Amino acid sequence: MPPSYPKDRFDDLPHHLDRVGAHRAPAKKGRRWVAFWWALAATAVLIALGAVGLTVLNNRLNFTFPGIEATTTTETPTEEAIPAAEPTTDPAASVTVLNGTAGFGVARSVGEMLTGNGWTVAATSNADSEDVVTTTVYYADATQEGVARGVAALLPGSVVELSDTFAGSGATLTVVVGTDYVMPAE
Secondary structure, eight states: OOOOOOTTTTTOOOOTTBBBBBTTTOOOHHHHHHHHHHHHHHHHHHHHHEEEHHHHHOOOOOOOTTOOOOOOOOOOOOOOOOOOOOOOOOSSSEEEEESSSSSSHHHHHHHHHHHHHEEEEEEEEEEEEEEOOOOOEEEEGGGGGHHHHHHTTTTTOEEEEEEEETTTGGGSSSEEEOOTOOOOOO
């Protein structure tokens, strides 16, 4: 059995010390908030440095303050418009029409419309995919741009593109009909 010691002055501590555990004083009030405020300050500094860095790197971030007029001068590059070829009709040019939609008879309908307007339609078929969005007239030779624009003029919303993707088809132009094409009512 442990020996019992008589009480001495060290057994009676004043209550204002409130020591806990291995003679630790309790944490002071508000001590936990110090870490939060330091983290908040560090975050604000990092955000400010990032905004300044973005401004310096790409010069796209503009700060405007009320009452202060911004004096930034940005030069807009002037683009020279490349003249497009005038749309022409060339009955000697052959056209292949491909259906790039899930609809039935679209290529045939476009082929008949082109034939009725003086074009020579070599073939109509389905394209490799059924989710083509924009009707496109492809031409492989730059001298055929006017002819391609002539076909595109008959297909509202269509675009022309210089590409050798369909150069092996044997036709002068290839029309890939997209979902933007509206078939005329019969």
